[in-house]
Amino acid sequence: MNIDLPGTASTSGWPAPGCPCASCGRLRTGGVRYEPFRVRIDGVALHDCVQDEIPGGLDVRGPNGGRLLIADPDGRPEPRTVYDAVLLDLIGCPDHLGRLRDLGAVRSHTEIRAIHLDHRIRSPQELERRLAYWLAPREGPHRTLLLGGTRSGKSAEAELRLMACPDVTYLATSAPRTDAEWADRVEAHRRRRPSWWKTIETIALPEALRSAQGAVLVDGIGTWLAAAVDEANAWDDPYSIRPRLEELIDAWRTTPARVIAVSDEVGLSLVPTTSSGRAFRDLLGHLNQGLAAESEEAALVVAGRVMELP
Template sequence: MNVELRGIAAPGGWPAPGCRCASCSRLRAAGVRHGPVSVVVDGVAMEDCARTDVPGGFELHGPRGGRALVAAGPGTRPEPVSGVEYDAVLLDLAGSPEHLGYLRHVGAVAATTEVVAIHVDHRVPSPVELERRMAFWNRPHHGPHRTLLLGGARSGKSAEAELRLAACPEVLYVATGPVNDDDPGWTERVTAHRLRRPAWWRTVETTDLVSVLKDETGAVLVDGVGTWLAAVMDEAAAWEDPSLAQPRLDDLVSAWRRTEARVVAVSDEVGLALLPTTTSGRVFSDVLGGLNQRLAAESEEAALVVAGRVLELG
């Protein structure tokens, strides 16, 4: 099936008329405009191809026998026909990249399926950002591949980690933080993270990251390295003598280096905060900073997330 895009945008186009958001303003200033969705399939306009309606969109039947699943509009998630592996999917990836993960999860999208973003608009900051995300979503779901995402508190690093793996059919989410029902604020944050994750992701709460990295071969999200280190420091009684935790750190770095998984790990960038005023705080900052450096050195990708913006680190 040959899919030719002549327009990719939502019905109002991109930039949207009269919209003053940053996304639309950037395109307008650059003299760029993307027209509403217009697709030609095997030389025939999509409107002239046979189609069957499905919830959230339609199944398109190409003139050469191919089949495509198409989102009806922005915010829609077309349901696949059971047992069908599509030649192409045209989806609202700006709004629902996790729907691609769902389609892969149920077998509707295979490695040979062409994945196309349509109904694009100012929900994505720029065409360059869409291209960046598409590179993650079309990447092989297995490893080995290691990504370390650094950032301060509330920087958006966890959301970026989830975004990078959103289109994977299976993801193991490793939560290293403590379960503390006595802290309403912490409970609220944990609940928000759970609701943001796709329902088909697996979740495990553990500090045994070494076993996870040794055993898994698919997509793994670790959130995060800082809470893991705090637990290890407690378990090793290493707050007064950090060297007691060193074997655990060495084991983690070794497992990170040898893993066959596609792993994205979130960690705190210690250089963004004020110098801790307590001895334990300074110890933690020093150890975590050193661990971040070691993990980054063994990573194919590392990035810093600030205010939701991502700076790739060479």
């Protein structure tokens, strides 16, 4: 099936006429423009192909018999078959690709293209960065450590990298808490995640990593460390749990899964005023270094921007 896309942008194009946002301004300054979406299938315009409306898009049969799925902007297309190609709104809904893979409608031979491009993303370079994760998800073993300060966007970046995977296990590492503010935080994270992801709440993280399969998101290392100190009743001497840290680093080194872990970068916070707080900071810094040393990828997230670490 030959897919030709003379235009890949939203109906207003990208940059949108008269739009003052940074995304459109950046493209306008660089003399770059993406034309509104148009497609030719095996040399034939879309309106001359057999097509059926489905929830969230179009199911199209090409002149040579191939099947194409075209998503509406922000659409959640309901697949009818295994497709030779899918054109999706990956800026707005990258999780739809994961869902189509989970349903078996997108397989290894399926061509995947991003359409409805616009200023919902800050630049074509950022789109290419994301597509590198979505179009060909890595198989395990592969480890990524994402570091950042509070509200830096590190958890959102971790989730974003796995959105197009068909099978993701979310390891929530915090010990049970009952306060309303914490419950709100947990619920906000849960709403961001695709409904088909499996969530496991556990502080037995080394054991979970050793038996993990597929794609795994660990959120996060700092909450696991706090729970481990609590479990050992070791706040008077947090350094006593160092063997648990080495156990986790070993499990991270030997896991068969593709794992992304989120952790706090301790160098961005205030110096703790208590000895136990300083010990916790030191332990987390040691743990971050150990995990980073055993990671194929590591990155620092600041204000939602990602800096890859060599």
